[in-house]
Amino acid sequence: MKIERIAVIGGGAWGTALAQVAATGGREVRLWAREAEVVDTINDAHTNPLFLPGIALSPSIRATGDLGELDWADALLVVAPAQHVRTLLGSLPQGGRPLILCSKGIEAGSMKLLTEVAAEAQPQAPIAVLSGPTFAHEVAQGLPTAITLAAADPALAEALVARLAQPTFRPYASSDLIGAEIGGAVKNVLAIACGVVEGRGLGQNARAALISRGFAEMSRFGVARGARPETLAGLSGLGDLVLTCSSQSSRNFSLGFGLGRGESAAALMADRKTVAEGAFTAPVLREAAHTAGVEMPIVDAVCDLLDGSEKIDSVVEQMLSRPLRTEGA
Numbered sequence: 447m448k449i450e451r452i453a454v455i456g457g458g459a460w461g462t463a464l465a466q467v468a469a470t471g472g473r474e475v476r477l478w479a480r481e482a483e484v485v486d487t488i489n490d491a492h493t494n495p496l497f498l499p500g501i502a503l504s505p506s507i508r509a510t511g512d513l514g515e516l517d518w519a520d521a522l523l524v525v526a527p528a529q530h531v532r533t534l535l536g537s538l539p540q541g542g543r544p545l546i547l548c549s550k551g552i553e554a555g556s557m558k559l560l561t562e563v564a565a566e567a568q569p570q571a572p573i574a575v576l577s578g579p580t581f582a583h584e585v586a587q588g589l590p591t592a593i594t595l596a597a598a599d600p601a602l603a604e605a606l607v608a609r610l611a612q613p614t615f616r617p618y619a620s621s622d623l624i625g626a627e628i629g630g631a632v633k634n635v636l637a638i639a640c641g642v643v644e645g646r647g648l649g650q651n652a653r654a655a656l657i658s659r660g661f662a663e664m665s666r667f668g669v670a671r672g673a674r675p676e677t678l679a680g681l682s683g684l685g686d687l688v689l690t691c692s693s694q695s696s697r698n699f700s701l702g703f704g705l706g707r708g709e710s711a712a713a714l715m716a717d718r719k720t721v722a723e724g725a726f727t728a729p730v731l732r733e734a735a736h737t738a739g740v741e742m743p744i745v746d747a748v749c750d751l752l753d754g755s756e757k758i759d760s761v762v763e764q765m766l767s768r769p770l771r772t773e774g775a
């Protein structure tokens with residue numbers, strides 16, 4: 447199997463950065479963006495100041511507002527916010543072109559993972575997942591990055607790795623799609639919690655404890671939904687959790703930081719141009735965990751802060767007064 451022509455659905459920071467990777471060496475890449483101004487600035491000035499400021503883009507990236515123009519591609523990178531993936535995939539013609547899911551989230555309402563959403567919206571398309579510790583602005587600058595590329599068909603994984611790999615962009619093939627996508631979805635919620643810890647000034651010990659106990663929650667939920675533990679401990683799980691729990695560059699972490707400072711979620715979410723996926727994933731993850739019989743106290747606490755049902759100090763007190771238990775449990 448050979449994949450040459452890559453198209454990207456989504457002209458936000460991550461879609462643009464991935465287009466930049468795929469365009470290395472002057473290879474043509476098509477990118478669908480929702481905003482006409484993004485289409486125009488990519489085509490005319492080779493920049494995306496709205497979502498990825500300060501990066502000079504390859505002139506071989508051609509943007510379009512017409513999904514029909516993506517028919518040209520051998521494979522499509524799907525990089526829209528998770529809650530819009532179903533609608534966008536439903537707007538494409540049906541076909542057997544591989545879809546590589548790069549978004550991180552769980553669909554609200556249905557509680558479905560994006561692999562399930564894609565299988566319903568495009569039943570004939572082979573599905574892959576690309577996920578890992580990858581801040582878009584670093585990838586777009588060519589800084590060294592490693593990422594998980596999961597596909598059920600090893601030939602598809604191999605073809606995609608061959609097409610996307612660069613000396614500074616190293617995809618590691620996997621066959622565990624569920625593991626790869628659960629890590630990315632859950633870490634966004636945990637990054638909000640880490641931001642809260644930082645914003646409230648609870649210290650570095652608390653943040654390390656939260657990353658470790660958060661990873662235990664991710665693992666319990668992931669395994670219950672069919673993920674492999676080694677995938678969750680890899681780039682797309684623990685790797686991405688550590689990245690987003692350590693940096694204000696994370697939109698989810700910075701949302702939590704604001705909450706920790708006492709700002710309301712509504713005020714922090716109003717007028718956001720960029721997406722903090724964890725805010726949308728948190729309530730559906732809580733519901734999905736409940737359905738699976740999995741305890742996720744950190745996720746519950748993030749939900750309570752986001753919906754305003756609890757104040758930060760009482761959430762912290764509740765977390766600290768939970769029954770003492772053995773670490774592996």
Ligand SMILES: NC(=O)C1=CN([C@@H]2O[C@H](COP(=O)(O)OP(=O)(O)OC[C@H]3O[C@@H](n4cnc5c(N)ncnc54)[C@H](O)[C@@H]3O)[C@@H](O)[C@H]2O)C=CC1
Binds near residue numbers: 548580720
């Ligand atoms: N930015 C990053 O460093 C990374 C982001 N991701 C994931 O990629 C996905 C996209 O995130 P970003 O590119 O960062 O977005 P962004 O925050 O840079 O931009 C927002 C995006 O949402 C789109 N959008 C808003 N309303 C929409 C609608 N109604 N229908 C379709 N699209 C709509 C905008 O067109 C824009 O592309 C998310 O799931 C995110 O978790 C994954 C890895 C890294």
Ligand SMILES: O=C(CO)COP(=O)(O)O
Binds near residue numbers: 686
């Ligand atoms: O997923 C990301 C890095 O891997 C980006 O994180 P944020 O969406 O929190 O900015």
